[in-house]
Amino acid sequence: MKLDRVELRKWLLVSAPARARGEFVFLQDPFATEEEREKVETLWKSAEKTLRTTAADEPTAARGWICIPTGGSSGRTRFARHDEETISAAVSGFCLHYGISRVNAVSVLPLYHVSGLMAQMRCLATDGTYVPWDWRNLAAGDWPTLTRAEEGWMISLVP
Numbered sequence: 001m002k003l004d005r006v007e008l009r010k011w012l013l014v015s016a017p018a019r020a021r022g023e024f025v026f027l028q029d030p031f032a033t034e035e036e037r038e039k040v041e042t043l044w045k046s047a048e049k050t051l052r053t054t055a056a057d058e059p060t061a062a063r064g065w066i067c068i069p070t071g072g073s074s075g076r077t078r079f080a081r082h083d084e085e086t087i088s089a090a091v092s093g094f095c096l097h098y099g100i101s102r103v104n105a106v107s108v109l110p111l112y113h114v115s116g117l118m119a120q121m122r123c124l125a126t127d128g129t130y131v132p133w134d135w136r137n138l139a140a141g142d143w144p145t146l147t148r149a150e151e152g153w154m155i156s157l158v159p
Contacts, residue, residue: 026067026079027112040069043077068114080114090118091125104129105151107156109133119156 004048026044029036044067062083071078082090095101103126109116128151133144146153 015130024065024067024081025092027069027117029069029110042079043069043079044114054087068116069112070119087118087121088125091122094118094122095126098154100151102126102151103154104131104146104151105129105154105156106131106138106144106146108133108138109156109158113158115156115158119154122154 026040028040032040058156064083064086066082066087068082069077070080091103095103103122105119105128106121107116107119107130109119111117111120120130122128129147129149131144131146137143
């Protein structure tokens with residue numbers, strides 16, 4: 001499966017200038033507290049230094065320019081590196097695992113969270129429908145109105 005949807009390509013190309021300069025793009029919670037921003041900035045600096053140091057030795061040095069924070073539920077935030085190929089592979093694996101070709105998803109997670117981002121990427125890559133929804137509404141029993149979909153609907157949650 002190739003990521004050829006126009007919207008998805010636009011999303012990935014937003015950071016193309018940084019990629020062309022050999023830089024990395026780090027996603028972050030826009031509503032983070034000052035303390036959280038400082039913690040992530042420290043992680044950025046450490047990650048960038050490591051990435052730059054090892055990039056020359058890696059055969060896939062050009063890969064992994066989108067850095068998504070993950071591991072927050074374990075208490076240790078780190079960055080997962082992704083690019084078009086890794087996102088495409090993740091979408092393909094997801095579809096293969098569930099035996100579907102189109103993903104329709106309700107997402108209660110933000111796009112700077114790996115599970116929130118991947119829910120949208122799966123929908124974009126497979127021409128599915130993406131419905132962002134507030135988790136508080138979902139917890140209160142307020143579900144979005146969903147159209148009938150041959151392949152059904154998915155929801156991405158983090159415990």
